[in-house]
Amino acid sequence: MDSSSTIVVVGAGQAGYWAVHTLRKQGYGGRVLLIGDEAHPPHERPPLSKQVLKGEAEPPSTWLTTPEKLADLTVEFLPGRCAVALDRHGRTIELQDGTRIGYDRLLLTTGARPRRLNLPGEADAPVFYLRNITDSLALREWLTAGRRLIVIGGGLIGLEVAAAAAARGCAVTVIEAADRLMARVVGPEISAYVAQLHRDRGTEILTGRIPERFERSTDGCRVICRDGGGYDGDLVVVGIGVVPNAELAATAGLKVENGLWVDAFCRTEDPHIWAAGDVTNHFHPLLDRRIRPETWQNAQNQAIAAARNMVAEPQPYADVPWGWSDQLGMNLQVLGMPRSFGDAVARGDPASGSSTLFYLEDDRIAGVNAINAPKDIAVARRLMAANKSIDRRLLADSSVVLRALLS
Amino acid sequence: MSNESVTWRRVASRSKLTPNNPLAVEVGDKLIGLYLVDGQVYAIGNLCTHEFALLTEGFVEGEAIECPLHQARFSIKTGKVLSEPADADVPSYPVKVEGDDIYVGV
Numbered sequence: 001m002d003s004s005s006t007i008v009v010v011g012a013g014q015a016g017y018w019a020v021h022t023l024r025k026q027g028y029g030g031r032v033l034l035i036g037d038e039a040h041p042p043h044e045r046p047p048l049s050k051q052v053l054k055g056e057a058e059p060p061s062t063w064l065t066t067p068e069k070l071a072d073l074t075v076e077f078l079p080g081r082c083a084v085a086l087d088r089h090g091r092t093i094e095l096q097d098g099t100r101i102g103y104d105r106l107l108l109t110t111g112a113r114p115r116r117l118n119l120p121g122e123a124d125a126p127v128f129y130l131r132n133i134t135d136s137l138a139l140r141e142w143l144t145a146g147r148r149l150i151v152i153g154g155g156l157i158g159l160e161v162a163a164a165a166a167a168r169g170c171a172v173t174v175i176e177a178a179d180r181l182m183a184r185v186v187g188p189e190i191s192a193y194v195a196q197l198h199r200d201r202g203t204e205i206l207t208g209r210i211p212e213r214f215e216r217s218t219d220g221c222r223v224i225c226r227d228g229g230g231y232d233g234d235l236v237v238v239g240i241g242v243v244p245n246a247e248l249a250a251t252a253g254l255k256v257e258n259g260l261w262v263d264a265f266c267r268t269e270d271p272h273i274w275a276a277g278d279v280t281n282h283f284h285p286l287l288d289r290r291i292r293p294e295t296w297q298n299a300q301n302q303a304i305a306a307a308r309n310m311v312a313e314p315q316p317y318a319d320v321p322w323g324w325s326d327q328l329g330m331n332l333q334v335l336g337m338p339r340s341f342g343d344a345v346a347r348g349d350p351a352s353g354s355s356t357l358f359y360l361e362d363d364r365i366a367g368v369n370a371i372n373a374p375k376d377i378a379v380a381r382r383l384m385a386a387n388k389s390i391d392r393r394l395l396a397d398s399s400v401v402l403r404a405l406l407s
Numbered sequence: 408m409s410n411e412s413v414t415w416r417r418v419a420s421r422s423k424l425t426p427n428n429p430l431a432v433e434v435g436d437k438l439i440g441l442y443l444v445d446g447q448v449y450a451i452g453n454l455c456t457h458e459f460a461l462l463t464e465g466f467v468e469g470e471a472i473e474c475p476l477h478q479a480r481f482s483i484k485t486g487k488v489l490s491e492p493a494d495a496d497v498p499s500y501p502v503k504v505e506g507d508d509i510y511v512g513v
Contacts, residue, residue, distance in 0.1 A: 374465075
């Protein structure tokens with residue numbers, strides 16, 4: 001690769017870091033710039049709703065690297081700088097301070113931001129969103145024993161916040177609009193199990209309730225739901241999903257529809273521009289459809305794939321989607337993105353504290369939810385990657401070693 | 408590691424070790440994983456260098472162990488890191504087998 005070329009990576013989160021790391025690992029000798037709007041070095045976000053929020057870890061423990069190590073990689077790291085415009089014709093990126101940076105190849109790893117609730121009264125209420133280090137530290141200050149926390153959104157983030165808050169002695173109420181928790185990522189069996197886990201810790205779990213407005217109260221605020229019910233809290237955390245930060249790409253005319261579109265090789269429709277991580281909506285060869293995972297795995301591995309494809313022989317990115325959550329001592333791991341959770345095969349009894357649910361589509365595993373059973377996930381991921389037809393009786397039979405199904 | 412500085416410790420029974428089921432052992436404050444690959448016993452550090460996880464809880468695939476948490480992979484024979492997200496090797500320890508006794512040199 002000619003050493004006079006320039007690769008610019010916009011977005012210095014987990015994906016941005018793995019991209020620049022991979023470019024150098026691949027032997028790319030040109031100029032590499034990493035631009036990010038956060039003040040911190042690239043870091044992993046999962047601990048921000050777990051260990052950091054609980055006060056068990058501090059932000060530097062999440063760092064993937066340091067400015068010094070990036071300098072050692074000859075990566076020009078520009079933290080605290082926001083890219084505001086992309087000129088595809090002139091191949092330049094413009095920063096908020098007016099600086100223009102030219103590129104030969106561009107990688108967009110701009111991530112996502114919390115979806116806002118924007119309900120009446122929200123601006124006057126103590127409402128928190130959780131995405132970055134600043135958010136986590138601010139929220140942690142508020143999660144003190146005896147405080148009443150209302151969590152709007154019973155998804156992964158909302159439940160991890162609820163778990164952390166309960167551990168810190170808060171009285172927690174979770175309000176979820178759907179009829180069960182984490183409905184997008186797990187099956188009904190797991191939703192019920194997790195709801196009970198939180199209830200056993202004293203958390204109130206309310207489903208099928210849609211918040212309509214906030215009202216101020218003398219000592220906090222009240223969340224009023226569509227059915228008329230009102231819930232009092234000292235603070236509110238909203239976790240209702242994320243919105244891809246795709247404005248830079250969209251304004252430059254790239255296709256954005258539920259994320260920035262890339263193909264299985266992490267390419268946008270512009271031959272000079274690639275994208276990876278939370279911002280993307282990518283075609284998945286194994287699933288044969290477009291997906292927009294919001295996972296640690298995708299931030300890391302799609303970025304590695306994109307960077308490799310920018311400077312080496314392109315290979316498709318086709319990891320089986322995978323994510324995890326830690327709540328109240330339970331480790332939940334999730335594989336795949338099944339279209340439905342209708343056909344479940346259980347291995348082990350959830351009540352025993354360790355079990356795995358396989359969701360089948362046409363005799364193939366389309367999704368897996370494992371509670372405290374990481375070994376099953378390792379085997380299932382390989383079964384899914386191989387697209388193997390499965391004998392459901394063997395799957396359900398705990399006396400059969402799961403990895404025997406691989407041969 | 409030179410031979411003079413090695414202290415051999417008996418850590419497990421050879422008959423307890425099977426190919427896809429590594430054993431976790433402790434020698435002093437060292438966490439060590441024992442593996443059986445092609446009839447040969449290997450010992451490497453059991454703590455993933457990325458985040459806290461016992462590698463012996465992970466998945467053995469040929470000569471590699473995959474971390475149960477984030478799928479970093481390490482060579483069972485050398486401890487060398489093979490894939491992200493870890494970027495540091497785990498230590499590798501000398502092993503000798505006498506009868507049914509596995510000894511690890513630390």
